Amino acid sequence: MTTTTPGRPATAWTPLTGPAHSIALEVLLDGPLPRSELARRLDLSPGSLTRLSRPLLDSGLLVETPGALDPTSGRPTRPLDVEEDGHHFAGVKLTADTAYAVLTTLRARVVAELEAPLPDRSPATCVAVVGDLVRSLADLTGPRRPGVRAVGVGLGGRVAPDGEVLSARYLGWESVPFGPSLEAELGVPVVVDNDVLSLTRAEQWFGTARRCDRFAVLAIGTGVGYGLVVHDEVVDHPDAGVGLLGHFPLDPTGPLCPEGHTGCAEAMLTRQAVEVRAGLALRRPVGFTEVLDLAVAGQPLARRVVDDSARALGVLVAAIGNLTMPRTVLVSGENAGLAEVGREAVRAGIRAHRNPRASELDVAVQHTGFPEWARGAAVTAIRTFVLGHRR
Numbered sequence: 001m002t003t004t005t006p007g008r009p010a011t012a013w014t015p016l017t018g019p020a021h022s023i024a025l026e027v028l029l030d031g032p033l034p035r036s037e038l039a040r041r042l043d044l045s046p047g048s049l050t051r052l053s054r055p056l057l058d059s060g061l062l063v064e065t066p067g068a069l070d071p072t073s074g075r076p077t078r079p080l081d082v083e084e085d086g087h088h089f090a091g092v093k094l095t096a097d098t099a100y101a102v103l104t105t106l107r108a109r110v111v112a113e114l115e116a117p118l119p120d121r122s123p124a125t126c127v128a129v130v131g132d133l134v135r136s137l138a139d140l141t142g143p144r145r146p147g148v149r150a151v152g153v154g155l156g157g158r159v160a161p162d163g164e165v166l167s168a169r170y171l172g173w174e175s176v177p178f179g180p181s182l183e184a185e186l187g188v189p190v191v192v193d194n195d196v197l198s199l200t201r202a203e204q205w206f207g208t209a210r211r212c213d214r215f216a217v218l219a220i221g222t223g224v225g226y227g228l229v230v231h232d233e234v235v236d237h238p239d240a241g242v243g244l245l246g247h248f249p250l251d252p253t254g255p256l257c258p259e260g261h262t263g264c265a266e267a268m269l270t271r272q273a274v275e276v277r278a279g280l281a282l283r284r285p286v287g288f289t290e291v292l293d294l295a296v297a298g299q300p301l302a303r304r305v306v307d308d309s310a311r312a313l314g315v316l317v318a319a320i321g322n323l324t325m326p327r328t329v330l331v332s333g334e335n336a337g338l339a340e341v342g343r344e345a346v347r348a349g350i351r352a353h354r355n356p357r358a359s360e361l362d363v364a365v366q367h368t369g370f371p372e373w374a375r376g377a378a379v380t381a382i383r384t385f386v387l388g389h390r391r
Helices: 020-029 037-044 046-059 123-139 178-186 195-206 238-243 267-268 269-282 288-297 300-324 337-341 344-354 371-386
Strands: 063-064 080-081 088-094 099-102 110-117 148-155 164-166 172-178 190-194 216-218 222-230 328-332 362-365
Touching: 020 037, 020 046, 020 063, 020 080, 020 088, 020 371, 037 269, 046 063, 063 148, 080 238, 088 371, 099 269, 099 371, 110 195, 110 371, 148 195, 148 371, 164 238, 172 267, 178 190, 190 195, 190 371, 195 216, 195 222, 195 371, 216 300, 222 267, 222 300, 267 269, 267 300, 269 288, 269 300, 288 300, 288 337, 300 328, 300 337, 300 344, 337 344, 337 362
Parallel strands: 088 148, 148 190, 216 328, 328 362
Antiparallel strands: 063 080, 088 099, 099 110, 164 172, 216 222
């Protein structure tokens, strides 16, 4: 944990392990919690809970709330909670031309949003732009607030645990120590993460899949991204940023992707792919949102394009369900509307590629704009603050 603000030296992070880790997490996700309930959940004696929670109270991570009646004993108690508004975090989503930033509370509630264009994609320019955004957000916390505790940055690419960007195709980066450079610029802990993994972490703690121990996130937009949680752990690997599902075959009669694959996920589901196919059919340039609107209005060519892509999406969802057996698949990203407008085609794609004896897949759709991606990066920073390790 840290108590620094931008521009001041960062203190060492103190990892939370064992019961202390569990106490902090239970209170963060479900607080305020009476001590008796917390002890019951974690199988701790009252004395052990008092001993383990004292450092968390002294650090300011946990606070005692005004008196209430214990639901078990009926006696007065002071439930434990986090001081949500007493800790702020910055999350930044980097695209090829813009940095989107949000300021959040400890429970990832967004309280401010900013964005700034990237004059160029050089690492030095990106450090400067992100640094300015974070300092501007820190100023919004007010003179009596502790500023920004930690910063999370999400981007499309492969990222090492130490914050080095191993590769980021949209930025043209290879082996860039972005995290350490930004941390030196700001003086607070910085964690850099693959953007889809950050989004997955946000869903796990504060989103639709909260308290779900096994789920998948399928993000479709400029590319195709995939995140997986198994036994309540995010499957984290540098290859997550490669786009492992991008060229998964979906339609043997589909169009070619730029790599020459027929009917793969990139050829069927990405924004540009849908726009190109619709443009060829309608013989004019057409944006993704307009394609969906035309399909809803009954335009036959637009409907065909949407349904073909939606059916391919169903095939991919079925493959994820068959191979990883999640309880829920969250369809997210800027193209998530495809799953709603083409709902019946998605279902048809799932049925065609899933054993009829298999349990029905719970498929949820969540529209994700750039502020939501930035919030995901902020959640990675929150996890760092609470758990004491970067990823």
